[in-house]
Amino acid sequence: MSLLEVRDLTVRFGRHRTVAVDGVSFSLAAGGRLGLIGESGSGKTVTALAILGLLPGNADLSGEIDLAGHRIATLSEQRLSRLRGDVVSMVFQEPMTALDPTMRAGRQVAEVLRLHAGAEAGPARDRVVAMLAEVGLADPERVADSFPHQLSGGQRQRVILAMALINAPELVICDEPTTALDVTVQATVLEKLDQVLDASGAACLFISHDLAVVSQVCDQVMVMLDGRLVESGSVAELFTNPKHPYTKGLVATARLDAVEPGQRLPVVEDFYHPATGESR
Amino acid sequence: MSEALFRVEKLTRRYSDPGREVLGLDQVDLSLAKGGRLGIVGESGSGKSTLVRLLAGLDRPTSGRIWYEGTEITGLPERRLGFLRASVQMVFQDPRSSLNPRMRVGDIITEPLRSRLVRRQLSAEVDHGARLAEVLAAVDLPADAAGRFPHEFSGGQRQRIAIARALAPKPEVLIADEPVSALDVSVRAQVLNLLTELVADQGLTLIVVSHDLMVVRHLCDQLAVMRAGRIVEQGATSDVYSAPKTDYTAALLAAVPKIRTGAGRGDSEPPGRFGEPKSGREGAHQ
Incomplete structure (x- = not known):
């Protein structure tokens, strides 16, 4: 059985019921390492907050989240706060x-x-x-x-x-944990994270916009765009052979090392056009 | 060295906190020719930003000298720094905090043109409207952006606004301090392409400060590596990247995260547990 099971999660905010997360489903096994990549505003952090039961009062949630046998939506605030820390914990961006x-x-x-x-x-x-x-x-x-x-x-x-x-905890959710750090410091923090996760056997949901960092830490990865999961798979497969045009664009644009200095860098729009949602 | 645009000699900046002194910059020598593209890398606190702030005349050195186009700027009073203000412009890391949220984009961009110090340096009276339209087009922003406020734009667009503002007084030098580190990967490439184009089209001299060595490799042909207020290594970017001379530079390069495309996590990763759930924790929290 999965440690974390998310089924058809949809989160809407405010009076206009703006959709932040749109029909997201995934699961994470005990001890697994799952990366979640996407741009600012794609719904990564909202997904994490939903799993932690930390969404603000104006959020409207549908779908199901099961974490270590608990259905998050049905828990009282008291039970939730026990769960946070005992079963799931979080590492935020800005220390x-x-x-x-x-x-x-x-x-x-x-x-x-x-x-x-x-x-x-x-x-x-x-x-x-x-x-x-x-x-x-x-x-x-x-x-x-x-x-x-x-x-x-x-x-x-x-x-x-x-x-x-x-x-x-059985699950550690990391939200851009090294974004504010120097490269050298980032490297040591990621290495330590890797070691302590291995030592404790905790699973990890790792949120980042940095594809390279996700590829260092995770086994599996999901790509989020405008609240939806557009692609998921193993790190090796998704980064070498992306299928969705948006993922292709993300991978191409992240590979600064693949372009001669001073040459034009590929951009996401070369592969995927946001307005039409179609590939070029 | 008469052709050097910037020349720096034994530049030192001490910051004094109560009870302790911090050496922000320690005896730095540097020379940059017109049209050069210099990258400055190093960890936080290595003195990168201190150095460029001194070059831009935003701060004063404790000792040492700076020349810009043969004119010594150290010791000049603010009222005589107008030529520097007009020809050296900066773009900062976070366009959320570097753009005044209460000003319209058009006013933000033309603000440098309204400065009395800068205005005296410009050859003729500049038509603000025309210059605004020019720089908005140069950074690929729509003309109607001028009437809107910074919060109506995405992070990448806000960085374009900051670049347009820097370009407005037709500077010779553009100093970018971590220009893309607050941006999403997907917009990072757009802003880097824009900077590359602008530097080529307008013949700008570029100074880029970044902790991201790949960004600097892409933008700059010369590299200075800083540590604890000193330049520890300097040279052509390709040389430094292919054969770093100091362990520090090698460590910086090694720390750059790379996209792992093979199976198995990292080199230190024991093989055979890729994608497999770990056992041995069942029953820990029932």
Whole structure:
């Protein structure tokens, strides 16, 4: 049985019932790594928020989301908040806004542990420091005692990763987790993510607009366009042999290395025209 | 070196925080010929942005000297920097924050032309309407964009607006600080194509700051690699990419994520578990 099963998910917003996600279905097995790519506004993040039960009040959701045997839409807010952390956790893009600037990093990680595992303060500290070491922070004691502004972007993102993993969730949803980071820092964070996911056996839904990053982390990938899934498949297959014209355009335009410097780069519109939805 | 458009000697910028001093830029020497396309790469905090801000006259060095077309700009008072303001223009990373949300696009683009310092440098009185139409066409925006506000445009279009604004006073140098890193992959190529065309058509000298080495490889023929306020490697882009001289440059290049097209995740990936669900966690959360 799949860990996560999404069937015909449709999300509409506001009085005009603007469709953000349109009939999306997919599943993710325990321990699987699934990438979700698409542009800003394509519905990636809304899909993630729906899975977490975090959609705002003006959202109208239809379809079904089953996560580890729970039907998300039927759960009370109390049950949902237990699920978040125990079963599913999330890593957001901007590590500065995801952390409380007034609280030391170690306490923030410990709070997640206390809320969900009911751990005592003393042993919690040890587990927090161990977790911070596991995500590759060289000086975990010092990081635990630091405020977010005293940490670098890469360190902050690893603290977030530690928060997301400390309760050993079955699914970690990463939404553009390395977009705000330097390439070198991005490489180390992705490597650590890969290792800790492997070590914990957690599944991962990885949202990004960066095809290269998705290909590094994931086995399977889905392409989202205007709220719909237009193509999905294995990373190797989809990136070497894309079928949908939009995917072809995305892959061609992302391959800066395939074009001689200064030559015209292929653009998505060479392959797919948004107005008509037809290929050229 | 009389033909150098920009020349920089022992440029140093110290920032002082209470209790500590940060060396933003440390004894940098640099020379850029007219029509050159220089890429500056390095990690956050390496001094890339500090360097270009000094070149654009947006900040003052602690020590060292900068010449633009043979004129030393270090030490010149603001009122005498008009020639620099007119001929060196900047495009910033995030067009959401670099465009005034309360101004119409037409006013944003022609704002540099209204500056008293810049106006004195322009040969004749510029017809703002005509110049606006010209630069809007140059960046492939419709003429009716002028009457609208920045929020009515997508990220890629907003970056076009920022580029149009930079082009308005007919600059010689365009400095782009991370021009595409806030953009979707699908619009990144469009903006890069636009920059390539503009530089060729208008004979611009280009300086690009980016942490994305592939973007710089595409746009620039010369490369400076920065670390901790110093230029650690400099040369023709193709040379530096094919044979980096420092470990730092090699590490930067190695960190560029590449699209993996084969099966199996990365080199360190143990083979044989591609696409397979892992076992051993059943019952952990029932």
